[in-house]
Amino acid sequence: MKILKNKIVNAKKNILDVCFAAQEGHIPSSFSVLNILNVLIKKNLIFKKKKYLNNFILSKGHSAIGYYAVLNQYGYISDKDLKKFATFNSKLGGHPKNNSKYHITASTGSLGHGLPIAAGMAFAKKNKKVFVLLGDQECNEGTLWETLLLCSHHKLNNLTIIIDRNYSREEALSLGKLEKKLRIFSKYVFVINGHNEEDIFKILKKKTKHYKIVIAKTIKGYGIKEMENSNEWHHKFPKDINELEIFKNKVYS
Amino acid sequence: MRSAFPKFIEKEFKRNKKIFTILGDIGVHSFRNVFKKYNKNILNIGILEQSMVGFSAGLAIENKIPFIHTIAPFLINRCYEQIKIDLCYQNLNVNIVSVGASIDYAALGSTHHCPEDVSLLNQLPNISIYVPGNEDEILKLFQLYKNKGPKYFRMSSQNHNTKIQIFNGAGVIKKGSKGLIIVIGPALRFIEKYLNQLDANIIYLNCVKPLNKKILQKYYKKKIVIIQDFNIGSITTEVLNTFKNKTVILKEIGLPKKFFLNYGTSLQHYKKLDLDEKKIFKKLLNFFNKKLN
Numbered sequence: 001m002k003i004l005k006n007k008i009v010n011a012k013k014n015i016l017d018v019c020f021a022a023q024e025g026h027i028p029s030s031f032s033v034l035n036i037l038n039v040l041i042k043k044n045l046i047f048k049k050k051k052y053l054n055n056f057i058l059s060k061g062h063s064a065i066g067y068y069a070v071l072n073q074y075g076y077i078s079d080k081d082l083k084k085f086a087t088f089n090s091k092l093g094g095h096p097k098n099n100s101k102y103h104i105t106a107s108t109g110s111l112g113h114g115l116p117i118a119a120g121m122a123f124a125k126k127n128k129k130v131f132v133l134l135g136d137q138e139c140n141e142g143t144l145w146e147t148l149l150l151c152s153h154h155k156l157n158n159l160t161i162i163i164d165r166n167y168s169r170e171e172a173l174s175l176g177k178l179e180k181k182l183r184i185f186s187k188y189v190f191v192i193n194g195h196n197e198e199d200i201f202k203i204l205k206k207k208t209k210h211y212k213i214v215i216a217k218t219i220k221g222y223g224i225k226e227m228e229n230s231n232e233w234h235h236k237f238p239k240d241i242n243e244l245e246i247f248k249n250k251v252y253s
Numbered sequence: 254m255r256s257a258f259p260k261f262i263e264k265e266f267k268r269n270k271k272i273f274t275i276l277g278d279i280g281v282h283s284f285r286n287v288f289k290k291y292n293k294n295i296l297n298i299g300i301l302e303q304s305m306v307g308f309s310a311g312l313a314i315e316n317k318i319p320f321i322h323t324i325a326p327f328l329i330n331r332c333y334e335q336i337k338i339d340l341c342y343q344n345l346n347v348n349i350v351s352v353g354a355s356i357d358y359a360a361l362g363s364t365h366h367c368p369e370d371v372s373l374l375n376q377l378p379n380i381s382i383y384v385p386g387n388e389d390e391i392l393k394l395f396q397l398y399k400n401k402g403p404k405y406f407r408m409s410s411q412n413h414n415t416k417i418q419i420f421n422g423a424g425v426i427k428k429g430s431k432g433l434i435i436v437i438g439p440a441l442r443f444i445e446k447y448l449n450q451l452d453a454n455i456i457y458l459n460c461v462k463p464l465n466k467k468i469l470q471k472y473y474k475k476k477i478v479i480i481q482d483f484n485i486g487s488i489t490t491e492v493l494n495t496f497k498n499k500t501v502i503l504k505e506i507g508l509p510k511k512f513f514l515n516y517g518t519s520l521q522h523y524k525k526l527d528l529d530e531k532k533i534f535k536k537l538l539n540f541f542n543k544k545l546n
Contacts, residue, residue: 054314098343105314107342110334116304117339120311124273128315146301150308153299 007042008034008253011069012223014082016251019065019237020244024086024094028221028233030066032166032194033133036216037070039200040131052076052103055121055128059114060135060164061095061107068092068102076103112141115161119147122159122211131204133162136178136215137169148185151211159211160204164194166220168234182213194218223251254408255352257388259284261395262320266291272398273312277305277323279352302327306335306347313345318398324358325351325367325407333373340403341379348398354409354439355483355508359519368508372487374405375462381405382462383422384438384483387412390419390459411482411519413441415448415457422460423468429453431541432476435469435492437461440482440507447534453478453541461488466495475500476541480533481507482523504540506533 011034019025040046046056058067065085071077077092081102084090091099095109106117118132138144151159165178175181182189188208192199194216203214221227224247238244262274263286274295276284281297288295298305302323309319321328328351329336340347351370358365374382380403385391394406417424426436429452436444437458444451454472458465473496481487485507493501506528513522523529527536 106310107338110338112303113307113335113338116307116335117311117314119304120308120313121315122311123308124312124315124317143301143304143307146304147308149301150298150304 006253007070007073008038009223009251011038011066011073012251012253013248014072015065015069016238016244016247018083018085021083022086023237025065025237026062026235027065027237028227028230029060029135029168030063030069031222031224031227032218032220033060033063033066033164034070035195035197036133036162036164036200037067038073039197039204041070041074041076043201043204045129045204046131047074047076052100053128054100054105055130057106057108057114057118057130057132058096059108059118059132060111060138061109061114063133063135063164064092064094064096067096071103111135111138112143115147116143118159118161119150119156122156123154126158129158129160131160131162133164136163136165136167136175137172139163139175139178140173148182152185156211157209160214161211162214162216164218165215166218167229168220179215182215186211186213189213189215191215191217195222223253225250254385254388254391254412255280255410256283257391257395258322258350258408259287261392262295263287263290265395265398266294269318270294271316271318272320273317274320275305275309275322277302277321277327279323302331303335306332307339309347310339310343310345313347318346318348320348320350320398322350322352324353324365325370326353326365329367329370329373336374336380336403337377341377344379344402346399346401347403348406349403350406350408352408354407354411356513356519356522357410359513359522360516362516363512363514366513368484369487369510370405370407371461371481371483375487375491379403380462381460383407383460385409385459386438386441386457387414393419394459407438409439409482411439411442413439413445415441415445417457419457419459421465421468422458422463423465424457425468425472426455426457427451428472429455431474432478433469433472433474434478434480434537436480437488438482440480443480443482443506443528443530443533444537446530450534451537453537462491464488464491464495469495473499475545476502476504478504478506478537478540481505482528484508484510486510502545504536506536
């Protein structure tokens, strides 16, 4: 797995490869958040001098392979480990398990667990910036709204909540005007293009008085037309080598 | 037993600033001194139990030692998945302290009863389960709070008054010939009057997970009785697995799996369920004296 100039394209190709090999992983949900993960890692928001700051929680745990693939682009996870994704003896599963060696702060996969944990961390260490990445449909879970009350009440100003707004299950339970709803909790709600890394970085670096909520508008499956906004591909894999190669050839960043 | 908790926290805060207590809007008044003296280390978080468990996991990740506290069903039933994933799967040092064991809150109805907590938690890896029988015991058990992994301390309003030398969660009350009685936590109150008249090995447990198997194996008898004041069946498998390749004739005394639809006092409930000293004593005599086929 060579590291190409375009880390995003390369990460996407690797995701296709390892998900195909393991017949596991959530490809479109991972593609959705790759730019966000790339900014967090590349811009040293969750790493400093190559050391993980233990301050990031991937609450939408099904994007695990996305996180592993970006870590791999920066040498934080070896090719060998990435290739073993979700296989029997791998430490890198379909959902993350807390593990300091692989820069995983919290075990997630059941939705609605990441934010309360992140809030606890932000509360415990007020001088440490904590980032948590949620899926938009994860916002159906009651713990999000419970914990937003906590974030406001305890002024967890060191916490940044990023919501991957890809409208994946809007038809099941609509979040409606999410921005408006969240503004009731925090004055600092930002809506950005979740595939524009400059915008992502600008907002993540922005100093705010209170905790920040970033609604990152994304396209689920971004990078392969067939997968974009497709419910069918949520937990599906290329059916054979041919299809895999076709996807790998046309994937864009 | 309930008053031991704020007492312990107040004393231990002085020595260990890593401790952080979170109340789910329960027991706030009894912690008033702690709030006055150490308000940076205690929080009445509000009524959001699931988030409270996750929040405590976050504190533990940052090297605090949290104690989380509310009424048993709101902690164990409601937050079962948070306990499983956030605490057990991540194997974090969080101390769960419940109040209102089994049917302590008899008159408040089934929403406030939790006779299944031990059974439920017994299914989860990594967690330790302590069932103290009185204030002295809980104060000693609380000393384990620094140990790795999640721990459950079950505070009951029932007590026993027997002094027992306890090692690794178990103690020998007496030796006898006719059987083995395993009695857990406050349930010892059911038989403490009759200890002299019971001709059996009597082993006391205030830790049911991990189970002190050595002591049970050492005092093995064919006829075994488990006496508990939570659901029957909560620790049966673990007890039976202790006696591999040996014949066991088992009797359990405890709460049945049902909703307790009366109100009143817990004493009235136990009486209605035939869980009173005399009746239990009679049951034990019958069981030990019955001839085996």
